[in-house]
Amino acid sequence: MSTVKVWSRFTAHKPGGVIVKLRIQDLSEHQHEELLDFFEKYFICDENFLKGSGIYKSKDAKEEFRFIFSHLLKDNKMHSVVCCPDEGSGPQPIVGFSGMYLETEEHSKVVEESQIQTPEVKKLFHILTTANDLFIATEKLGISKYYSGRGIVVHPDYRGLGIAKEIVKGRRVISKEHGAQATGAWMTSLGTQIAAERDRWEVVYQMPFKKFGEMVDIDFDAAPPILKMMVARVAE
Template sequence: MSPNNQSCRVWSRFEGHRKNGSVLKLRIQEPPSTAQERVLDFVAKYFVTEETFQKAAGIYSNPDAIVEYREILHEVLKSWVVVICCEDTEEVGEILGVSAIEMVEDKSFGEIPIQTKELQNLIRIMIECEKLVKPLMKGFAVHHDGRGITVHPDYRGLGIASEFVKIRRLMVNEQNVSMSCAWMTSYGSQRAAEKDNWETLFEIAPEELGQKCGVVFKDPPLTFKLMFVRSSKQ
C-alpha cells in the first residue's frame, strides 16, 4: 500500500456486481489527507444536487449558496467521521461514495451565521426535524448522527450504500455509543437500512414536513424516516 494510505483504516472489502456480469472489487476506508479536497468536491457535486432535503432547499440553484455551503462543509468535515468507497487497488483512485457521521450530544444549528436563503431553508428543515423527534431522543445520550450517504451515479446498484450502513453499525459497537441514527430521505437509503435491520424511530409525510418548513420536496419517498441501530453492547 502506498505511503498515503498507510494510516488510513480499511473498514471492509466487498464485491459489486454490475448488470453486465462484471465484478468490481471495492473497499470502504478512511480518506487519506491527499483526498480531502476530493471528498468535499464529491459531496458538493452529488449530495447537494440529489439529496431530497438539499434539493428542496434549492442550494444547487444559487451559485452563492453553493459557495457558502462549501465553506461550511470545509469546516464541519474536520469534526465529522468520514469514510469513502473506492476500488480496491493500491492507490485511492476515483471516489465512488462518501458516508459521514457526527458524534453528538446536543444538536444546535444556530451557531453558524447563514447568509443565503437556500442555506437558511436547509437549516430550517433540519431544525424542524430535530424538534419533531426531540422527545424521542431523551433515552439516547451521546450517539452518532448521520450526515449523509452519497454514491456516484455510475456506481449505484452495487451495494455501496448498504455497505456504508453496515459500517455505521460497526462504528457504534466499536466506539460503544448508544446508537447511530439518520434521516433516510430516499427509497435507496431506507432499503439499505432495512436490509441491515435498522429500526424506524419516527416518520413523517413529505407534504406535512414541507408545510412546516415552507418548502416543496421533489420526488420524495412515501415518508421520511428517522432510522436507527442500537449498539449491541448497550
C-alpha cells in the same frame, strides 16, 4: 505517511457481468477537496433536504455550503468514510460517502445560524432544525452518545451495487468501536430506507414527506412518500 483504516471490503457485479472490488475506508485529509467536489456534483442536487433548499441553483450558496462542510469534516466529532475501488495501494477515486456526527447530552452547533449568509443555506438549516426538533435521539432513546447521520451519497455509475447497504452496516460497526450506543439518520430516499431496512434498522419516527414539506414550506417533489427516522442500536 499514515494509513487510513479500512472498515470493509466487498465485491459487486455491474451490468454486463463486470466484477468490481470496493472498500469502505476512513476519509483521509488529502481527499477533502475531492470529496467536496463530489458533493457538488452528486449530493447537493440529489439528496432531498439539500435539493429542497435550492443550494444547487446558487453559486454563492454552493460556496457557503462547501465552506461549512469543509469545517465539519475537520471536526473531531465527525466520522467520515468513503467508498473507493479496491485496486492496489495507490489513490483511488471516491465513489461513495457516509458521514456521522457524535452527539451527546450536551448539544453543540457546527455553525451559528446568525452566521449564515445565503437564503438557500438558511433554508437548509431551517429544514434540518425542524427535522431534528421532531426527534432528539439522546432524549427519545435514553442514551448519552449517539452518531447522527450527516449524509450518504453514491456516484451514479455505482448505484445499485450495494454500496449504501455496506455503508449503513458499517455505521453500526463504527459506532460500537467509538462507544456510541446507537446511530441513526433521517432517511430521505427510498434507497437509503431500503438499505437500512436490510440491516435491520428500526423506524422510530415517521411522517408523510408531504406533511413535512408543508411544515417547512417546500415541495419535495422527488421524495419518497414517507420521511423516516431510522436507528440502529449498538449491542454492548
